[in-house]
Amino acid sequence: MLRALGIESVDELFTNIPASLRVQGSLRLPPGLSEIEAERLIGSLATRNASSDRYVSFLGAGAYDHFIPAAVHHITGRAEFYTSYTPYQPEVSQGNLQSFYEYQSMICTLTGMDVTNASMYDVGSAAAEACLMARDLTRRQVIVVSETVHPEVRQVINTYMTAPGVEVVAVPQVDGVTDLDRLQDALQRYDVAGVVVQHPNFFGCLEPVDEIGTMIHSHGALFIASVDPISLGILRPPGEYGADIAVGDGQALGMSLSFGGPYLGFLAAREALLRRMPGRIVGATVDGQGRRGFVLTLQAREQHIRRERATSNICSNHALNALTAAVYLSLMGPEGLREVADLCLQKSHYARELIVNIPGFEGSFWSPFFKEFAIHTPVPATEVVRYCAQFGVLAGVPLGRFVPGMDDHLLVAVTEKRTREDIERLANLLGEVRAHV
Amino acid sequence: MSEQTDYPLIFERSQPGRRGVSLPASDVPRKRVADLLPPQALREKPPALPEVSEVDVVRHYTGLSRRNHGVDNGFYPLGSCTMKYNPKINEDMAGLPGFAGLHPYTPEELSQGALKLMYELEQYLSEIAGMARTTLQPAAGAHGELTGMLIVKAYHRHKGQDRRQVIVPDSAHGTNPASAAMCGFDVVTVKSDATGGVDLEELRRLVGPETAALMLTNPSTLGLFEKNIAEIARIVHDAGGLLYYDGANANAICGVSRPGDMGFDIVHFNLHKTFSTPHGGGGPGAGSVGVTAELVPFLPRPLVAFDGNRYGLDYSGPLSIGRVRTFYANFGVLVKAYTYIRMLGPDGLLRMSKDAVLNANYVMNGLRPYYHIPYPGPCQHEFVASAVRQKKHGVRALDVAKRLLDFGIHPPTIYFPLIVEEALMIEPTETESKETLDRFISVMAEIAREAEQEPDKVQNAPYTTPVGRLDETRAARHPDLAWRPKRKEEDG
Numbered sequence: 001m002l003r004a005l006g007i008e009s010v011d012e013l014f015t016n017i018p019a020s021l022r023v024q025g026s027l028r029l030p031p032g033l034s035e036i037e038a039e040r041l042i043g044s045l046a047t048r049n050a051s052s053d054r055y056v057s058f059l060g061a062g063a064y065d066h067f068i069p070a071a072v073h074h075i076t077g078r079a080e081f082y083t084s085y086t087p088y089q090p091e092v093s094q095g096n097l098q099s100f101y102e103y104q105s106m107i108c109t110l111t112g113m114d115v116t117n118a119s120m121y122d123v124g125s126a127a128a129e130a131c132l133m134a135r136d137l138t139r140r141q142v143i144v145v146s147e148t149v150h151p152e153v154r155q156v157i158n159t160y161m162t163a164p165g166v167e168v169v170a171v172p173q174v175d176g177v178t179d180l181d182r183l184q185d186a187l188q189r190y191d192v193a194g195v196v197v198q199h200p201n202f203f204g205c206l207e208p209v210d211e212i213g214t215m216i217h218s219h220g221a222l223f224i225a226s227v228d229p230i231s232l233g234i235l236r237p238p239g240e241y242g243a244d245i246a247v248g249d250g251q252a253l254g255m256s257l258s259f260g261g262p263y264l265g266f267l268a269a270r271e272a273l274l275r276r277m278p279g280r281i282v283g284a285t286v287d288g289q290g291r292r293g294f295v296l297t298l299q300a301r302e303q304h305i306r307r308e309r310a311t312s313n314i315c316s317n318h319a320l321n322a323l324t325a326a327v328y329l330s331l332m333g334p335e336g337l338r339e340v341a342d343l344c345l346q347k348s349h350y351a352r353e354l355i356v357n358i359p360g361f362e363g364s365f366w367s368p369f370f371k372e373f374a375i376h377t378p379v380p381a382t383e384v385v386r387y388c389a390q391f392g393v394l395a396g397v398p399l400g401r402f403v404p405g406m407d408d409h410l411l412v413a414v415t416e417k418r419t420r421e422d423i424e425r426l427a428n429l430l431g432e433v434r435a436h437v
Numbered sequence: 438m439s440e441q442t443d444y445p446l447i448f449e450r451s452q453p454g455r456r457g458v459s460l461p462a463s464d465v466p467r468k469r470v471a472d473l474l475p476p477q478a479l480r481e482k483p484p485a486l487p488e489v490s491e492v493d494v495v496r497h498y499t500g501l502s503r504r505n506h507g508v509d510n511g512f513y514p515l516g517s518c519t520m521k522y523n524p525k526i527n528e529d530m531a532g533l534p535g536f537a538g539l540h541p542y543t544p545e546e547l548s549q550g551a552l553k554l555m556y557e558l559e560q561y562l563s564e565i566a567g568m569a570r571t572t573l574q575p576a577a578g579a580h581g582e583l584t585g586m587l588i589v590k591a592y593h594r595h596k597g598q599d600r601r602q603v604i605v606p607d608s609a610h611g612t613n614p615a616s617a618a619m620c621g622f623d624v625v626t627v628k629s630d631a632t633g634g635v636d637l638e639e640l641r642r643l644v645g646p647e648t649a650a651l652m653l654t655n656p657s658t659l660g661l662f663e664k665n666i667a668e669i670a671r672i673v674h675d676a677g678g679l680l681y682y683d684g685a686n687a688n689a690i691c692g693v694s695r696p697g698d699m700g701f702d703i704v705h706f707n708l709h710k711t712f713s714t715p716h717g718g719g720g721p722g723a724g725s726v727g728v729t730a731e732l733v734p735f736l737p738r739p740l741v742a743f744d745g746n747r748y749g750l751d752y753s754g755p756l757s758i759g760r761v762r763t764f765y766a767n768f769g770v771l772v773k774a775y776t777y778i779r780m781l782g783p784d785g786l787l788r789m790s791k792d793a794v795l796n797a798n799y800v801m802n803g804l805r806p807y808y809h810i811p812y813p814g815p816c817q818h819e820f821v822a823s824a825v826r827q828k829k830h831g832v833r834a835l836d837v838a839k840r841l842l843d844f845g846i847h848p849p850t851i852y853f854p855l856i857v858e859e860a861l862m863i864e865p866t867e868t869e870s871k872e873t874l875d876r877f878i879s880v881m882a883e884i885a886r887e888a889e890q891e892p893d894k895v896q897n898a899p900y901t902t903p904v905g906r907l908d909e910t911r912a913a914r915h916p917d918l919a920w921r922p923k924r925k926e927e928d929g
Contacts, residue, residue, distance in 0.1 A: 023693060046536050047535050053538045075498040078499070078502040081717070085716045091839070106484075234474075281918060287907050330494045416461075
């Protein structure tokens with residue numbers, strides 16, 4: 001190859017790079033490893049984590065230990081899918097494109113919304129982009145966010161809104177749900193583009209979404225609902241209670257916990273918002289012979305065409321996670337999804353009932369909830385977690401880390417994977433906490 | 438649409454009552470849903486998901502996978518996308534139960550392995566970039582750009598300045614201007630000069646008190662190293678602006694030259710490109726962002742800290758731009774990048790870049806007799822050819838691309854960068870053998886011959902793919918974006 005190029009050494013190809021800018025010597029990195037060595041080293045790091053294969057987990061707060069059918073990994077592990085790029089050449093990308101079309105169809109029916117895109121990074125970026133859509137549509141510069149929205153989602157919204165100068169107003173909670181009086185105040189006081197509400201919310205509670213929707217719309221603002229896709233197996237979809245944009249995290253739809261990512265952001269909207277949507281959208285069409293095929297469409301919204309006037313800068317999305325969700329939802333079907341949701345509902349209510357009857361423990365809130373709930377602990381929640389972890393149980397997420405003044409509150413999530421025995425074990429450990437901490 | 442030849446949708450395979458999973462009966466005392474939740478909260482009509490068995494699902498998606506081309510299927514010289522081979526060990530490491538089953542809110546003392554991996558990866562990426570510290574939060578390259586632009590905004594605001602303009606070259610990826618615009622910046626375009634570099638005279642004219650930053654890809658999207666980079670850095674810095682490095686093309690420079698040494702202040706890497714954590718059909722990726730010491734206070738939080746004994750999450754940082762995502766990172770992607778960097782080490786990374794550059798030059802040289810090469814090179818990891826010669830026969834870059842599909846080769850990036858007519862942007866990557874490169878050259882030569890002698894053969898390609906060229910106009914004019922169940926009356 002060097003001979004073909006008429007050079008003696010590869011270094012001659014780098015003569016464009018001034019010598020002063022070249023790395024002297026080599027990078028300060030550990031020396032290379034063989035596959036055996038790498039496996040040993042990285043395997044040892046993996047064992048130093050309390051993962052859900054070894055611990056009984058009641059952790060939630062936006063990431064959940066749901067059941068993942070075996071077929072999911074086998075399909076998403078097919079290299080034809082995971083080693084491909086963005087489907088810019090549709091003739092050899094029908095596998096991806098059709099999967100994304102199916103994914104879009106499933107998100108639409110699940111949320112009851114008209115249109116969606118082929119995925120976002122996570123619920124944080126999806127919610128933030130929804131806020132920008134609301135701003136662009138209404139040309140108003142204030143976003144209202146309920147304090148019952150996941151605190152990290154709120155932080156992402158704040159980050160995205162700060163630079164372009166959009167004001168973010170928070171509405172406090174009362175008994176674990178959005179304070180409607182304060183929401184009304186905010187809507188009256190500011191020229192609001194959109195309101196973000198999570199349902200079920202960060203504390204697990206159901207929001208009064210009908211009242212909220214009516215209130216928001218009477219002020220001409222957009223209702224942005226953040227939802228748990230598993231809950232939609234039994235809960236009314238956002239399209240039916242007036243949401244203009246529905247966002248959420250699809251991690252629960254077949255994705256492993258993976259210490260926080262990669263997950264799946266979804267963003268679905270009313271038809272009228274289609275051309276303001278960020279990201280890739282797949283559409284059906286035909287080829288010259290009339291055969292059905294799928295392409296990336298409505299690309300005039302996107303950065304590679306519209307550059308600084310694009311609806312968003314998003315390019316790479318979470319395509320493989322969208323495929324994962326499509327496979328998961330196909331395997332579950334309407335009845336499977338309903339059963340998963342029902343199991344979460346039954347088991348979480350059983351768990352709460354056991355726990356609030358333990359002396360020293362009580363419910364933090366009394367609003368209806370779906371699969372997770374907050375409890376008031378007799379000692380700091382971090383101490384509770386530490387005690388239970390010694391016995392292989394991850395009891396929940398201490399809320400003090402997110403909400404000032406809630407150091408004695410623990411958020412407990414119960415998925416369909418938890419057995420009655422797991423739940424009773426948790427309750428027994430909680431019963432011992434006061435004596436040992 | 439002919440039902441015989443269309444590959445069915447999963448919905449079209451649905452049979453009432455069929456299921457793909459069985460779930461256990463509830464082992465806790467059952468309560469009526471109506472006793473637990475208010476009636477108005479409940480769904481009345483189930484979602485119209487497909488009702489299919491496990492084997493239906495597996496066959497359906499296996500069939501779809503066969504209608505898809507990945508790096509494991511064959512050569513994929515898609516310019517600026519770095520479609521290198523992805524070592525299988527990467528996947529296995531990310532799938533280890535100790536990582537895959539780890540909840541992000543597991544107490545820090547019980548997630549030391551994951552935190553250590555993040556801490557070390559941050560150090561490696563900072564070293565490769567020549568930066569002080571790196572955030573691992575961004576989920577993709579464009580997300581990294583957004584993070585970088587937010588840092589630019591916060592930096593200038595902190596200095597009491599509201600600088601409004603971000604400069605991008607006309608050869609830049611569309612994400613650059615779009616990311617800057619999302620942060621409220623006005624975008625100013627600087628032209629490329631005849632050699633493909635930033636036009637220095639125009640840059641000098643454009644910079645000023647409004648200049649917040651210049652975003653630059655180096656090597657550029659033309660595959661050329663910006664030889665005036667030191668001067669460009671001086672011009673931007675003298676004007677009080679920051680220099681942003683788009684790492685889409687970093688595969689050319691690992692261990693060769695560091696963006697920090699070139700004068701860049703903010704650097705993003707696409708871990709799914711340079712560090713081989715596959716592209717996943719368009720994502721998930723990861724877009725780490727490194728910054729100079731002066732900009733560390735503005736990085737997103739948390740960062741992983743190490744006190745010599747244990748690893749922890751550091752949320753402090755009053756000047757931080759805040760979070761750009763939930764949780765910490767696309768951790769599963771980070772495990773793959775970590776595995777890749779540990780296995781290659783410094784010598785392997787250098788060899789990676791050298792081989793990538795050698796392969797690109799070899800292909801460029803091989804194509805020279807058949808295609809116009811607008812910038813003579815040597816190139817770095819990629820180069821841009823042009824189908825202007827073929828255009829005389831009515832064959833365009835798009836046609837060349839479509840014809841390549843018949844030879845089992847994924848086409849190059851086409852019509853980008855925008856400043857080259859009939860552009861074919863070719864990036865072979867380091868993982869391809871000489872035999873693969875020689876075959877590509879001979880196929881491209883054959884297509885050039887066809888373009889001259891039987892142009893309609895190229896114009897009507899492809900012939901061997903599951904579908905032919907698709908009607909994109911129809912897709913955009915009559916958007917069909919989701920399958921909908923037929924209504925009863927329509928069935929009637």
